[in-house]
Amino acid sequence: MSMIAAFYGGKSILITGATGFLGKVLMEKLFRTSPDLKVIYILVRPKEGQTLQQRVIQILDSKLFEKVKEVCPNVHEKIRPISADLNQNDFAISKEDLQELLSHTNIVFHCAATVRFDDHLRHAVQLNVTATQQLLLMASQMPKLEAFIHISTAFSNCNLKHIDEVVYPCPVEPKKIIDSMEWLDDAIIDEITPKLIGDRPNTYTYTKALGEVVVQQEGGNLNIAIVRPSIMGATWQEPFPGWVDNLNGPSGLIIAAGKGFLRSIRATPMAVADLIPADTVVNLTLAVGWYTAVHRPKSTLVYHCTSGNLNPCNWGKMGLQVLATFEKIPFERAFRRPNADFTTNNITTHYWNAVSHRAPAIIYDFYLRLTGRKPRMTKLMNRLLRTLSMLEYFINRSWEWSTYNTEMLMSELSPEDQRVFNFDIRQLNWLEYIENYVLGVKKYLLKEDMAGIPEAKQHLKRLRNIHYLFNTALFLIAWRLLIARSQVARNVWFFIVSFCYKFLSYFRASSTLKV
Ligand SMILES: CCCCCCCCCCCCCCCCCCCCCCCCCC(=O)SCCNC(=O)CCNC(=O)[C@H](O)C(C)(C)COP(=O)(O)OP(=O)(O)OC[C@H]1O[C@@H](n2cnc3c(N)ncnc32)[C@H](O)[C@@H]1OP(=O)(O)O
Numbered sequence: 001m002s003m004i005a006a007f008y009g010g011k012s013i014l015i016t017g018a019t020g021f022l023g024k025v026l027m028e029k030l031f032r033t034s035p036d037l038k039v040i041y042i043l044v045r046p047k048e049g050q051t052l053q054q055r056v057i058q059i060l061d062s063k064l065f066e067k068v069k070e071v072c073p074n075v076h077e078k079i080r081p082i083s084a085d086l087n088q089n090d091f092a093i094s095k096e097d098l099q100e101l102l103s104h105t106n107i108v109f110h111c112a113a114t115v116r117f118d119d120h121l122r123h124a125v126q127l128n129v130t131a132t133q134q135l136l137l138m139a140s141q142m143p144k145l146e147a148f149i150h151i152s153t154a155f156s157n158c159n160l161k162h163i164d165e166v167v168y169p170c171p172v173e174p175k176k177i178i179d180s181m182e183w184l185d186d187a188i189i190d191e192i193t194p195k196l197i198g199d200r201p202n203t204y205t206y207t208k209a210l211g212e213v214v215v216q217q218e219g220g221n222l223n224i225a226i227v228r229p230s231i232m233g234a235t236w237q238e239p240f241p242g243w244v245d246n247l248n249g250p251s252g253l254i255i256a257a258g259k260g261f262l263r264s265i266r267a268t269p270m271a272v273a274d275l276i277p278a279d280t281v282v283n284l285t286l287a288v289g290w291y292t293a294v295h296r297p298k299s300t301l302v303y304h305c306t307s308g309n310l311n312p313c314n315w316g317k318m319g320l321q322v323l324a325t326f327e328k329i330p331f332e333r334a335f336r337r338p339n340a341d342f343t344t345n346n347i348t349t350h351y352w353n354a355v356s357h358r359a360p361a362i363i364y365d366f367y368l369r370l371t372g373r374k375p376r377m378t379k380l381m382n383r384l385l386r387t388l389s390m391l392e393y394f395i396n397r398s399w400e401w402s403t404y405n406t407e408m409l410m411s412e413l414s415p416e417d418q419r420v421f422n423f424d425i426r427q428l429n430w431l432e433y434i435e436n437y438v439l440g441v442k443k444y445l446l447k448e449d450m451a452g453i454p455e456a457k458q459h460l461k462r463l464r465n466i467h468y469l470f471n472t473a474l475f476l477i478a479w480r481l482l483i484a485r486s487q488v489a490r491n492v493w494f495f496i497v498s499f500c501y502k503f504l505s506y507f508r509a510s511s512t513l514k515v
């Protein structure tokens with residue numbers, strides 16, 4: 001029997017961010033391995049046109065929860081959605097709900113965050129720092145609380161090259177930042193943001209670092225741990241390979257490449273692609289929850305959930321495997337044939353952006369206008385280029401993360417727990433994983449049917465023919481213009497034509513002789 005699974009049995013668990021990518025995989029695993037848990041409270045913000053219950057039903061109806069429904073048929077009774085907005089004071093939770101949470105919760109998993117790189121600092125601070133502070137305050141009033149697990153990111157200290165499993169201090173105290181956000185206006189915040197984030201690339205990584213400091217400073221006597229995943233990708237094994245449900249990280253770019261929009265990307269092929277499957281993050285997080293509650297380490301332990309130092313894969317290998325998978329499993333209705341490449345400097349990046357991204361978009365929009373439709377490709381391409389510029393920082397560098405605590409935890413698990421809550425990334429086969437990832441993107445994000453693959457292949461063949469035809473026409477037009485203007489080009493042209501003519505005459509004559 002798994003000790004970790006048994007530990008979560010009978011427990012009341014609070015999860016923030018349960019409607020997000022990680023939160024859903026976390027809930028699924030909890031229900032599947034500990035169906036006898038008491039209740040999972042989830043803090044859900046109301047969404048336009050959807051009640052909380054409807055949001056829960058939507059989650060449970062997804063393919064992700066198919067296995068759970070078999071092992072835990074009353075799963076819907078065990079999820080208790082609580083209306084809460086982490087942007088509001090006290091999360092705008094009703095008094096009754098708050099009372100219930102405070103008196104019953106045994107474990108907290110804090111996953112909610114804004115993961116947008118370019119969020120306004122005020123909003124990023126509110127969600128990634130102030131909300132964490134408020135949640136800690138709530139947690140300190142929970143008499144039955146056994147562990148508080150905070151999900152951060154391995155990139156919270158991406159300004160360093162080697163990152164240890166410790167919380168690094170920030171030059172300006174989080175409390176001061178929180179206070180200043182209350183009285184500074186947006187214009188001033190915009191002005192000081194670059195100075196505050198310093199050599200970090202965006203407000204996301206900066207506020208996640210502040211969040212960690214808050215956890216360490218204000219955790220009081222709570223049993224706290226911090227989990228730092230790197231770039232979270234589709235599931236590796238559980239509940240099935242390839243499950244993914246948002247565009248973050250590489251998923252959006254896989255779509256853009258597979259549909260033929262993305263043709264070049266500024267990346268360093270040898271830089272480590274520190275991807276980590278979502279189910280690996282979940283297994284480590286649950287093991288950390290158990291360890292923190294049972295062993296009560298004296299200090300706040302940080303656990304790196306990364307792949308680079310144990311089983312590295314680089315962007316070059318990953319890119320090639322993604323492209324190879326498109327040959328076998330193409331996406332439907334591609335704009336162009338998937339054929340992306342890496343660029344490594346500014347000049348080639350600008351050149352290929354103009355030739356491979358902007359120009360085809362303009363031509364296609366011109367065609368849409370001609371046929372009386374609304375142009376949209378240039379807008380889409382501009383957004384893609386903006387997204388690429390945001391992600392570039394992470395695909396042109398490598399980091400070293402120490403994984404001492406994570407490895408220590410692995411050695412503390414029984415063989416059964418090591419199997420059920422496997423987070424040993426050394427066992428991952430990258431080529432197989434990437435293929436399943438692309439397949440998962442096709443099935444679960446694009447919702448494309450596998451039966452459509454032959455038609456998708458036909459479509460790519462048509463695109464290839466159009467491509468050849470277009471290139472030939474372009475060459476002939478350019479050549480025609482050139483020979484109209486240049487005597488040298490004309491001479492070359494006559495030489496080629498007469499050479500071909502002579503060759504054909506010789507060929508015809510020799511074949512007549514043979515007969
Ligand atoms: C040798 C030869 C080889 C050949 C090779 C060939 C290669 C070919 C194969 C290629 C694949 C292999 C290489 C993979 C590289 C992966 C790099 C990943 C690095 C990730 C590092 C993460 C580190 C930190 C990890 C963490 O700890 S945290 C989690 C990470 N957080 C995020 O990933 C949020 C990012 N996003 C935003 O920050 C916002 O999205 C924002 C972008 C500002 C836009 O923002 P905005 O324009 O305002 O508007 P949106 O509505 O948001 O989006 C507007 C439009 O862009 C779409 N779109 C949003 N996102 C993404 C996204 N990612 N990717 C793509 N599209 C996206 C959205 O669908 C919408 O499309 P539309 O609806 O227009 O059609």
Ligand SMILES: NC(=O)C1=CN([C@@H]2O[C@H](COP(=O)(O)OP(=O)(O)OC[C@H]3O[C@@H](n4cnc5c(N)ncnc54)[C@H](OP(=O)(O)O)[C@@H]3O)[C@@H](O)[C@H]2O)C=CC1
Pocket residue numbers: 016017018019020021022023043044045084085086087110111112113114115127151152153154208228229230231232233246248249
């Ligand atoms: N994705 C990645 O590559 C990585 C993620 N992480 C960390 O993992 C955690 C989870 O990330 P991920 O699942 O990918 O992110 P998602 O964007 O998929 O999920 C974010 C979650 O936070 C909730 N949330 C956001 N704002 C509020 C709010 N105001 N009130 C209540 N809930 C809110 C969202 O709710 P709603 O559904 O209503 O929007 C959603 O459930 C984050 O802490 C992130 O920093 C770390 C490393 C990598």
